[in-house]
Amino acid sequence: MQRALTLTDTAIGKKVVMALSGAILVGFVIGHFLGNLNLYVGEASMNGYADKLHHMPVLLWGTRVLLLIAVTLHIVSAFMLWQRNQRARPVPYKMRKDIATTYAARTMYWSGPIILLFVVYHLFQFTFVPESGNVFANVVHAFSHPAVAAIYIVANLALGFHLFHGVFSAFQSLGANHPKYNQARHWLALLITIVVAGGNISFPIAVLTGVVHL
Amino acid sequence: MSDQLLNLTLHVWRQDGPTDNGHFETYQAKDITTHMSFLEMLDVINEDLIEDGKTPIAFDHDCREGICGACGMVINGRPHGPQRLTTTCQLHMRQFSDGDELWIEPWRASGFPIVRDLCVDRSAFDRIIQAGGYVSVNTGAAREANEIPVGKLDADLAMDAAACIGCGACVAACPNASAVLFTSAKIGQLAMLPHGQPERQDRVRKMVAQMDAEGFGSCTNHEECEAACPKGISVNWIGKMNRELIAAMATAKDEVEVRGK
Ligand code: HEM
Ligand code: FES
Numbered sequence: 001m002q003r004a005l006t007l008t009d010t011a012i013g014k015k016v017v018m019a020l021s022g023a024i025l026v027g028f029v030i031g032h033f034l035g036n037l038n039l040y041v042g043e044a045s046m047n048g049y050a051d052k053l054h055h056m057p058v059l060l061w062g063t064r065v066l067l068l069i070a071v072t073l074h075i076v077s078a079f080m081l082w083q084r085n086q087r088a089r090p091v092p093y094k095m096r097k098d099i100a101t102t103y104a105a106r107t108m109y110w111s112g113p114i115i116l117l118f119v120v121y122h123l124f125q126f127t128f129v130p131e132s133g134n135v136f137a138n139v140v141h142a143f144s145h146p147a148v149a150a151i152y153i154v155a156n157l158a159l160g161f162h163l164f165h166g167v168f169s170a171f172q173s174l175g176a177n178h179p180k181y182n183q184a185r186h187w188l189a190l191l192i193t194i195v196v197a198g199g200n201i202s203f204p205i206a207v208l209t210g211v212v213h214l
Numbered sequence: 215m216s217d218q219l220l221n222l223t224l225h226v227w228r229q230d231g232p233t234d235n236g237h238f239e240t241y242q243a244k245d246i247t248t249h250m251s252f253l254e255m256l257d258v259i260n261e262d263l264i265e266d267g268k269t270p271i272a273f274d275h276d277c278r279e280g281i282c283g284a285c286g287m288v289i290n291g292r293p294h295g296p297q298r299l300t301t302t303c304q305l306h307m308r309q310f311s312d313g314d315e316l317w318i319e320p321w322r323a324s325g326f327p328i329v330r331d332l333c334v335d336r337s338a339f340d341r342i343i344q345a346g347g348y349v350s351v352n353t354g355a356a357r358e359a360n361e362i363p364v365g366k367l368d369a370d371l372a373m374d375a376a377a378c379i380g381c382g383a384c385v386a387a388c389p390n391a392s393a394v395l396f397t398s399a400k401i402g403q404l405a406m407l408p409h410g411q412p413e414r415q416d417r418v419r420k421m422v423a424q425m426d427a428e429g430f431g432s433c434t435n436h437e438e439c440e441a442a443c444p445k446g447i448s449v450n451w452i453g454k455m456n457r458e459l460i461a462a463m464a465t466a467k468d469e470v471e472v473r474g475k
Binding site for chain 1: 225227238288290291292317319322323324325387389390391392394419422423426429430431432433434435436437438440441442448449450452453454455456457458459460463469470471472473
């Protein structure tokens with residue numbers, strides 16, 4: 001049977017889906033990080049911010065649905081491309097030397113699933129079964145356990161690596177590349193990585209060191 | 215450059231036909247002059263094998279001057295060996311030192327099935343070209359060459375892409391055995407020129423569909439292909455191909471048919 005070729009039939013099209021869904025997720029992690037900065041302002045500010053979000057159900061649920069769609073599309077296309085790539089080289093090389101790639105690029109299929117597991121854990125901890133209605137106290141309590149803090153730090157390192165290659169890569173996948181701006185793509189990826197992953201990692205450290213306390 | 219003679223240990227992939235499992239065979243390369251090319255070094259090994267009544271190592275080659283793209287093998291984990299911007303036939307033994315141990319393997323990709331030893335079947339590339347890597351021209355009297363003006367920069371860029379010799383090192387180097395560097399260079403080259411415009415949207419869709427049908431992997435932007443390419447084809451062509459495909463899918467007036475599942 002003949003049928004018309006669609007963009008998502010192609011591996012390139014699936015990568016476009018990854019890039020667009022990834023861009024939504026990048027937007028979210030930036031927003032999420034900025035919101036969390038309230039932790040440094042204080043209890044009233046953090047809880048006020050959480051309260052405000054909960055009083056905007058359309059925005060809250062709209063965002064949640066959008067994120068759920070983005071995560072699903074992102075993972076489904078990642079999985080399909082992964083399968084294709086597994087089949088593309090059935091016999092591995094005895095010796096392989098990489099020249100151009102980065103650690104972040106080589107570990108995308110590790111950092112991604114780590115983020116996924118972490119997101120599930122994170123949602124259970126603070127969204128599905130929160131300790132109390134006091135968001136600020138929940139966060140401070142959680143992070144005062146070194147093991148919990150460690151999970152957040154490791155997960156955000158994975159997020160950092162994922163962001164570093166992901167942001168750089170997404171432009172190319174969307175065809176938004178130009179020799180003039182390719183260096184800027186690297187810098188943008190690095191900036192987003194440092195701000196978001198570095199910023200998120202600072203929260204558990206701030207609690208552990210007593211900078212943020214009840 | 216020294217005139218020293220090299221003694222090397224070679225582990226060469228031997229595979230007696232497409233269905234054989236294959237294995238590494240170890241050979242000693244003795245008294246190799248540094249002026250030899252890598253293929254000449256293999257010729258010496260093969261002379262010895264023939265004299266001993268054994269089957270010589272099969273490897274592809276044709277021009278031996280770095281322009282045809284026939285040669286190619288992975289030498290110590292790098293397609294075409296350690297020297298940048300160099301085909302295996304143009305790689306000289308002065309790049310190696312006495313006592314080196316070399317692992318020599320064929321391109322590994324399901325899109326490039328092994329024919330024998332280091333020879334792989336690259337007709338997948340031919341089929342990608344047949345899918346759209348051409349311009350249709352009516353035959354008849356030759357037209358005036360300067361009838362269609364081409365900007366100097368566009369001509370230069372098209373030439374950069376056209377430098378691709380189709381050797382397959384990009385596929386060999388890619389962690390996913392993806393063929394996007396080759397395909398994008400061939401698409402990009404024609405997209406830069408006025409002659410390529412009438413079939414532009416068809417070309418990108420058909421060539422990309424064929425590339426996928428051949429079983430090559432997908433791009434994850436590691437950029438290993440560009441680093442391995444003996445002609446220095448830039449990954450910018452991949453971005454351009456993605457752009458071309460998205461534009462064609464979004465704006466083409468007709469459809470490109472593929473076989474449904
Ligand atoms: C939920 C778990 C996640 C999984 C399993 C996952 C998996 C992946 C994989 C396998 C890739 C492809 C890497 C490559 O082609 O080299 C990728 C790319 C990407 N990811 Fe994720 N990821 C996840 C979450 C995220 C999050 C939270 C973000 C945003 C911060 C994100 C942003 C991106 C971006 C922008 C790309 C690049 C897409 C492209 O190259 O076109 N991902 N992801
Ligand atoms: S034999 Fe022609 S490029 Fe090497």
